[in-house]
Amino acid sequence: MFTVSTEKAAYHHGNLRDALVRTALSLLEESGVEALTLRAAARGAGVSAMAPYRHFADKADLLAAVAEQGYADLRDRLARADTAADPRQALVEQGVAYVLFALERPALFRIMFGASLGSGLPPKPPPTAGSAYGILAARVAGLVPEEKREAAVVAAWSLVHGLACLTVDGRLTPQADAASPETLARQVTGLFAAGLPA
Amino acid sequence: MFTVSTEKAAYHHGNLRDALVRTALSLLEESGVEALTLRAAARGAGVSAMAPYRHFADKADLLAAVAEQGYADLRDRLARADTAADPRQALVEQGVAYVLFALERPALFRIMFGASLGSGLPPKPPPTAGSAYGILAARVAGLVPEEKREAAVVAAWSLVHGLACLTVDGRLTPQADAASPETLARQVTGLFAAGLPA
Numbered sequence: 001m002f003t004v005s006t007e008k009a010a011y012h013h014g015n016l017r018d019a020l021v022r023t024a025l026s027l028l029e030e031s032g033v034e035a036l037t038l039r040a041a042a043r044g045a046g047v048s049a050m051a052p053y054r055h056f057a058d059k060a061d062l063l064a065a066v067a068e069q070g071y072a073d074l075r076d077r078l079a080r081a082d083t084a085a086d087p088r089q090a091l092v093e094q095g096v097a098y099v100l101f102a103l104e105r106p107a108l109f110r111i112m113f114g115a116s117l118g119s120g121l122p123p124k125p126p127p128t129a130g131s132a133y134g135i136l137a138a139r140v141a142g143l144v145p146e147e148k149r150e151a152a153v154v155a156a157w158s159l160v161h162g163l164a165c166l167t168v169d170g171r172l173t174p175q176a177d178a179a180s181p182e183t184l185a186r187q188v189t190g191l192f193a194a195g196l197p198a
Numbered sequence: 199m200f201t202v203s204t205e206k207a208a209y210h211h212g213n214l215r216d217a218l219v220r221t222a223l224s225l226l227e228e229s230g231v232e233a234l235t236l237r238a239a240a241r242g243a244g245v246s247a248m249a250p251y252r253h254f255a256d257k258a259d260l261l262a263a264v265a266e267q268g269y270a271d272l273r274d275r276l277a278r279a280d281t282a283a284d285p286r287q288a289l290v291e292q293g294v295a296y297v298l299f300a301l302e303r304p305a306l307f308r309i310m311f312g313a314s315l316g317s318g319l320p321p322k323p324p325p326t327a328g329s330a331y332g333i334l335a336a337r338v339a340g341l342v343p344e345e346k347r348e349a350a351v352v353a354a355w356s357l358v359h360g361l362a363c364l365t366v367d368g369r370l371t372p373q374a375d376a377a378s379p380e381t382l383a384r385q386v387t388g389l390f391a392a393g394l395p396a
Contacts, residue, residue, distance in 0.1 A: 161364055165360065184349070195392070
């Protein structure tokens with residue numbers, strides 16, 4: 001183990017990286033993606049302006065790390081929601097959790113999935129069993145006959161992703177907007193889950 | 199009628215505005231939203247650099263007009279797709295058309311629905327009967343009992359919007375990506391349409 005010394009604080013190597021990502025996540029929701037710079041992250045973490053360059057080449061590199069943490073947080077959120085005994089209900093709760101994640105952390109959600117980085121989107125997470133995608137796919141796979149699984153997983157993801165985007169960006173109609181986002185998400189995913197081919 | 203004279207071309211009042219929006223739509227898909235400026239639109243339309251200011255205060259104002267034209271084009275596209283005799287099939291064709299619209303004109307789609315403008319999204323179109331939303335909603339309303347209509351319309355829109363976003367942004371898994379976007383869109387919306395409560 002070695003220690004990075006800076007003017008104001010000292011971090012072990014991995015800790016500084018974690019501290020910068022945590023700080024970036026807070027700055028993001030407080031001030032938006034434009035205000036998030038390596039310098040601002042350094043200031044927030046209490047280290048010198050040059051210290052972030054030990055871990056991140058530039059802002060895009062920091063945003064990729066932020067997106068990676070976002071994927072992990074979304075995965076944890078879906079896993080925690082996926083507890084109902086009835087598998088259709090578990091799918092509904094996953095969908096509600098997905099939409100609420102986007103609403104609670106819109107700037108992070110846009111970085112994970114949107115075109116916030118211009119042409120450079122963050123690398124997408126591998127669709128492994130342990131990812132957010134894997135948790136959603138496993139639940140759908142248990143409900144749907146094999147030949148329809150691929151389409152059903154894409155449909156389930158599209159449904160919750162589309163609802164999250166339309167809600168976050170304020171695109172829904174006034175009538176739909178009048179319901180609480182959680183109620184609307186529950187109705188929409190409930191209707192979808194009930195219609196899945198058995 | 200009066201005529202706007204510029205160095206290089208002369209347009210009637212409304213024609214210059216239309217010409218600038220048409221030029222902006224081309225520039226957008228060729229060079230991206232960053233390259234689209236009032237100056238570039240003027241150059242493309244063959245008028246002086248100052249001429250666009252007769253119609254647009256700034257770039258955001260031009261982008262709002264571009265989005266408005268996009269809503270109209272999407273509405274026309276959905277209306278043309280909505281011709282199948284079987285109402286479920288008509289809904290599927292609308293969904294496919296929505297996804298293909300996004301794929302063919304990704305920069306326009308992002309301006310219409312994304313956060314391309316930073317905090318300033320273009321005004322959303324009114325959810326009237328003649329809008330893209332209205333065409334989709336009418337088709338769903340004919341399929342679903344009244345008490346489930348609102349949720350079903352939001353679900354249908356979320357489904358195709360989410361699939362469009364995930365496809366345009368390259369977020370789907372390699373397996374799903376292997377299918378042609380049209381085939382995948384047809385499978386996904388077909389599965390959804392078949393599951394709607396009758």
